[in-house]
Amino acid sequence: MKSCTxxxxxxxxxxxxxxxxxxxxxxxxxxxxxxxxxxxTNNIESxxxxxxxxxxxxxxFGLSDKPKIDxxxxxxxxxxxxxIKKLKIKRPSLIGSSLGGHIxxxxxxxxxxxxxxxxxxxxxxxxxxxxxxxxxxxxxxxIVGAKSAFEVREILSSIDNSMVTHxxxxxxxxxxxxxxxxxxxxxxxxxxxxxxxxxxxxEKINTKILLIWGKNDRIIPVKFIRTFLEHGDSRIxxxxxxxxxxHVEKPKLFNKAVKNFLMD
Numbered sequence: 001m002k003s004c005t006x007x008x009x010x011x012x013x014x015x016x017x018x019x020x021x022x023x024x025x026x027x028x029x030x031x032x033x034x035x036x037x038x039x040x041t042n043n044i045e046s047x048x049x050x051x052x053x054x055x056x057x058x059x060x061f062g063l064s065d066k067p068k069i070d071x072x073x074x075x076x077x078x079x080x081x082x083x084i085k086k087l088k089i090k091r092p093s094l095i096g097s098s099l100g101g102h103i104x105x106x107x108x109x110x111x112x113x114x115x116x117x118x119x120x121x122x123x124x125x126x127x128x129x130x131x132x133x134x135x136x137x138x139x140x141x142x143i144v145g146a147k148s149a150f151e152v153r154e155i156l157s158s159i160d161n162s163m164v165t166h167x168x169x170x171x172x173x174x175x176x177x178x179x180x181x182x183x184x185x186x187x188x189x190x191x192x193x194x195x196x197x198x199x200x201x202x203e204k205i206n207t208k209i210l211l212i213w214g215k216n217d218r219i220i221p222v223k224f225i226r227t228f229l230e231h232g233d234s235r236i237x238x239x240x241x242x243x244x245x246x247h248v249e250k251p252k253l254f255n256k257a258v259k260n261f262l263m264d
Contacts, residue, residue: 005037005063010082016063017056019087020048025116026089027262029055030080032098032121032245033189034143036062036175039097042251043258050259054089058100060184062175071184072191073125076103077110084114093262097121097247098220099188105198108205119210119258122220122244124192126199126227133193136160136218141189144182149173159218160243199227209234210261212254214242235261 007014018037027047031039037055047053057064059079060071069075080103084092093116096104101123108115133141136159146152153169175181213222215238228234237257239246247254 008083008086010079010086013059013065013067013079015056015059015065015083017054017083017087018044020044020053021050022052024048024051024053025262026092027051027053028080028084028089028092028094029053030094030096030100030104031055031058031061032096032100033192034061034140034172034176034185035097035100038062038171039245040247043247043255046251046255047259051093051262052089054087054092056083058103058188060180060188063178066178066180066184068180068183069187070191071188073102073106073195075191076188077107080107081111081114091116093117093119095119095121095258096123098244099124099192101125102192102195102198105202105205106195108207109198109201112204112206115205115207117208117210117262118205119212119261120228121212121246122214122217122222123211124220125195126197127220127224129197134218134221137220140219141186143172143176144185146173146176152176160245202227202230205233207233208261208264210258211236212239212246212257213237214239214244214246214249216242217244219244 029040036057040055060066094104101120102125108118142155143152149170152173157164211228242249
């Protein structure tokens with residue numbers, strides 16, 4: 001990723017972000033649980049040829065501040081509103097992965113005039129309250145207890161072969177080892193799990209939605225796509241031979257699908 005990272009202050013928090021191509025329409029990228037702006041390494045340059053691309057480390061993740069607070073969905077929605085205002089981002093299209101998708105949906109529901117289009121990647125937040133997590137998700141959570149990059153790689157290899165490169169495992173281990181990171185990881189996970197489901201509120205999103213899901217997603221299985229089937233402006237794409245991170249596993253296909261959607 002060729003982008004230069006920057007820092008800005010939102011309230012009392014130092015937040016790391018990148019902001020490319022100021023002249024294009026804005027696209028804001030929101031990573032998932034345990035992620036960072038590096039989650040979009042295979043996408044930022046492609047999108048930046050046409051759009052102003054903003055990606056950030058959410059509070060609690062990456063190199064952004066990690067205070068000991070409750071990382072609820074409400075907290076993240078309010079934070080993103082402040083971030084958008086601080087950077088003077090006018091009606092961005094929002095792209096959210098997993099936990100990021102949950103945050104994006106709630107932001108779009110509560111602030112429909114703030115958002116242009118919405119792209120969701122295997123989003124959390126629509127799972128029934130009875131859902132206690134897949135075995136893959138439970139294994140993923142174990143990274144907070146890993147004692148080495150090797151252990152992280154072992155955990156990831158039991159979930160999804162696309163996640164097992166040494167470079168990725170090392171970076172994930174280094175991020176989760178930062179002060180406050182493990183607390184934030186668990187708090188954000190619990191915040192998403194305990195949040196009210198948005199299933200009955202999707203009609204409040206008065207813009208187009210593109211939903212992309214990996215057919216072989218073991219963390220949030222594709223069967224949970226049902227919630228979006230009834231949203232009239234939803235466009236749904238399922239990637240074959242793909243797990244929880246289509247933007248990482250099949251970046252060329254993902255980038256093309258998203259750009260076609262944003263230009264439509």
